[in-house]
Amino acid sequence: xxxxxxxxxxxxxxxxxxxxxxxxxxxxxxxxxxxxxxxxxxxxxxxxxxxxxxxxxxxxxxxxxxxxxxxxxxxxxxxxxxxxxxxxxxxxxxxxxxxxxxxxxxxxxxxxxxxxxxxxxxxxxxxxxxxxxxxxxxxxxxxxxxxxxxxxxxxxxxxxxxx
Numbered sequence: 293x294x295x296x297x298x299x300x301x302x303x304x305x306x307x308x309x310x311x312x313x314x315x316x317x318x319x320x321x322x323x324x325x326x327x328x329x330x331x332x333x334x335x336x337x338x339x340x341x342x343x344x345x346x347x348x349x350x351x352x353x354x355x356x357x358x359x360x361x362x363x364x365x366x367x368x369x370x371x372x373x374x375x376x377x378x379x380x381x382x383x384x385x386x387x388x389x390x391x392x393x394x395x396x397x398x399x400x401x402x403x404x405x406x407x408x409x410x411x412x413x414x415x416x417x418x419x420x421x422x423x424x425x426x427x428x429x430x431x432x433x434x435x436x437x438x439x440x441x442x443x444x445x446x447x448x449x450x451x452x453x454x455x
Contacts, residue, residue, distance in 0.1 A: 294442050296322060297331035297355045299345055301362035301372050302422065306336040314361045317424035321431055326439060330355060337363050342375035350379070350415040356442045358415060359431070362422035364407045372419050373406045380410030380417060384441075387418055387434055394433040395426070414445045 298318050304310040312334050319329050331353060335341050342363070349355050363372030377383075387409035395402030407419040407430070416438070420427040443449035 294327045294357055294439065295330045295355045296327045296357045296359065297349045297353070298329060298333075299342075299349070299358060299360045300332075300334040300422075301337050301342060301360060302334060303336050303369060305334045313424045314420075314422055314427045317428050318359055318361060318420065318431060321428050321435075325435065327357070337369040337371060339371040339375045339378075342372060343379050346375065346379045346412070346417060350412040350417075354413075355415055356445070357438065358417045359420055360417065361420045361427045364405055364419050364421055366404060366406075370406070373408045376408055376410060376417055376419055380412050382411040384409040384411060384416070387437075391420075391430040391433055395430060398429065411445065416441055416445065 298315045300312050300315045302310060302312065305312045315332055315334065322329065331349060333345065335345055346358060349358050360372055363370045388407050391407060392402050392405055395405065405421060407421065409416065409418040420430050440449060
């Protein structure tokens with residue numbers, strides 16, 4: 293069981309001007325695959341608020357995995373990668389690289405994604421795109437490696453073990 297939090301960044305959603313389709317799409321993709329959604333929240337695109345929420349989820353709730361969505365583009369308000377960078381202790385470049393590489397086979401715009409991934413304490417944080425389609429596709433590209441990464445963070449698997 294992987295204790296998972298979904299954090300949606302959307303100014304319009306936070307103000308009630310848009311319904312979040314991405315958080316539920318991520319939840320649906322994870323159901324039945326050993327992931328338990330223990331937290332879901334939609335917040336505005338404020339860097340300090342994102343940082344505060346990520347720290348709370350890692351340090352207080354001690355979730356295994358945080359999947360953020362939204363705020364990874366070029367807009368002035370897109371600050372999710374910067375907030376993530378400010379709270380992680382270890383950067384995990386391969387996750388973002390794989391998501392961009394695989395997405396590039398679907399759309400050339402994927403090279404504009406600024407999604408990152410990293411570790412804070414024993415929590416893996418992954419930034420997904422804000423669109424339901426993009427978030428689910430990117431999650432599908434990386435989901436097979438996540439349980440092994442979580443097992444290593446928990447101290448349940450050797451770092452040299454292959455799965």
